[in-house]
Amino acid sequence: MYRTHTCGELRLEHQGTQVSLSGWIQTIRKFGSITFVDLRDRYGITQLLFGESFNDQLDAQPLGREFVIQAKGTVTERSNKNPNIPTGDIEITISEFTILNAAKTPPFTVQDDTDGGDELRMKYRYLDLRRNIVKQNLELRYRVNRSARNYLDSRGFMDIETPFLIKSTPEGARDFVVPSRMNPNEFYALPQSPQTFKQLLMVSGYDRYYQIVKCFRDEDLRADRQPEFTQIDCEMSFVDQEDILNTFENMMKHIFMEIKGISFEDAFPRMTWDDAMEFYGNDKPDIRFDMKLVNMNDTAKGANFKVFDDAELVVAICAKGCAEYTRKQLDELTEWVKRPQIGMSGLIYARYNADGTIKSSVDKFFDEEKLKGWAAKCQAEPGDLILVLAGKEERTRKAMSELRLEMGERLGLRDKNVFKPLWVIDFPLFEYAEEENRWVARHHPFTSPKPEHIEWMNDLSKYADIKANAYDIVLNGTEVGGGSIRIFQRDLQEKMFAALGMSPEEANHKFGFLLGAFEYGAPPHGGIAFGFDRLCSLLGGSETIRDFIAFPKNNSGRDVMLDAPSAIDQAQLNELKISLVK
């Protein structure tokens, strides 16, 4: 028997017990003639004490960090207790040990506070995974997984697997493709999500489906995106939007209670997409703090200040209590908005001083009375600072949304231990893709327009106004899930494909199976998918989803441990009838 107990299990009450432990050596300390070893496994760390009688054996066969050993001995009370670990009251006085496997000196220290850089730890991910911190993240992931499953199971959802080798129908992101040896010149695609399958399952009558499933998207990698990621994917029949929001709001509440012990008494707030854009400048508002965007077009234009007069949008935020920002701080903020990522040419500010006076960076154009008008519009009070951006509408709104987040960060208003979920609803059905010169589906082409807007699909000039029965769930400024009520009639689905610029032939070629299915009794249905990695990272209080994935890719989409992607040999290429471009 390799072990009677784990390295996290023994306490003072076990004193005198003969035990056997197996694990990895975390540290070795020699004190005169005795040697202390910290032995680690998944469950914790236990101190081993090798007495003087082992010295010859240890000299002949020295132990090293990360050696795997089995040690037998007696549980003894420590004279020097360690209150920081659960096993800190005891140690094992060793009577016998075996080296099960020696180890090379690890390339970094396998401890919470490691000396290993990112890339090195990715290369030796199996060592990194031994670290407590990483292990706790995976444990959290597993708990979230169980919690979601238990909830869904209790509500009658059925886990049904859907295929990974499917047909390429790029719409949204690019597909990863897989060549087929038996069908030369033909390719499978890896699913970007099980979207069409879960809809087909609804047609088949499995009215509550879920799957915790890998999805693959060959996107240009932005920071903290993974080419393969996991969704909690769900679909329901005979429901309207309200049923879905309730069901999945309750799932979130269930997870929060189980994982964080947090209970949300009230319903999650809901905000329309229009309001989110207007007051927060983006569709995933961080509502942990207020500082809403204020449209200043009416208040600020017409004072002969060209920057405002020429702008499509003049927009402000009020930073509470920041009137005392120094010149240096304001210059630095100005530089911040001028960074290429933000792209503004300047920042205008007005300080509403504690004594009631207002001074702005554009006093030449705006006297005190006008500035009081700004303050009124922004609901600023003495002691506040008004920050204003002006320019092209979209870019300016986006920049202000970034500045708002930055100010929230600087003012400590974005506490990662505070959780503020939010439903964003009434998304537009379409968005205009400048590069492609056409309207694309904002969520995906299976999303249902609001019934009252269906007729606008005949009128191009109305496309921007058509709203969908689509919703996102946002947590602390991050989208953690999104879904929609689906189209379930063939003619409406055809209309939608046509609106997206697909000819009937193309629509049939790509989605004939779905259009066909809609003719055999498709029930009204809708669903949602949660970004599981992201949800875990938020619950774990971390910014990076990589920390919550056992074997993640790096920021360039590479697995540096496997060294993938990589070339394949000529024989494989021949079999696949693929020739490489030089």
Ligand code: ASP
């Ligand atoms: N399949 C969608 C996605 O991956 C989610 C949904 O509409 O249920 O975003």
